[in-house]
Amino acid sequence: DARVTQTPRHKVTEMGQEVTMRCQPILGHNTVFWYRQTMMQGLELLAYFRNRAPLDDSGMPKDRFSAEMPDATLATLKIQPSEPRDSAVYFCASGSPTSGSSYNEQFFGPGTRLTVL
């Protein structure tokens, strides 16, 4: 059963600390998306990658957020330093135009719930 996995599922940290969230896309998927979900803003696209290269990170605060794909099986989202306003659920999704499905059908992970105190 192919699924997107995310770790950790929950993270509580103090303001100023570094936070790293990890995502393992579905094997064979070459597009990875990072979203943030809050009550106030809903679902926001932070960044996405195709074949490990960043295509769009315009939704991401550049001063404290960074996203990378060290290899095809791992995507990371880092916040340094974290602030209380970063508290949200962060979702990773993956997809692929070669998967046989619509190229923008995205498969979501379970999310990382981040609380910054």
Add this chain to the structure above:
Amino acid sequence: AQSVTQLGSHVSVSEGALVLLRCNYSSSVPPYLFWYVQYPNQGLQLLLKYTTGATLVKGINGFEAEFKKSETSFHLTKPSAHMSDAAEYFCAVSRNTDKLIFGTGTRLQVFP
């Protein structure tokens, strides 16, 4: 620019009643349209999608949606609600891009 409007942030129905969740889109080109469902503490799951062809699309769990170009709508329906349908539902639009533009979501409550 593309956008999605979901009318009603909360919808409540009785078990067995018709479910109707509304979605209107704005797109300068023929869109791809999607409905996703999010159960508590879970990620989003694709319910159904419209890309081309038949305008009435059937999805999982008995849901269906109809693409109406003249009304720029893609409303989600289910003839008979079940308690397990309680969740948040998101409409999304895309075209010629990897990116999905999501609506603000509609929370469906089902009462016994």
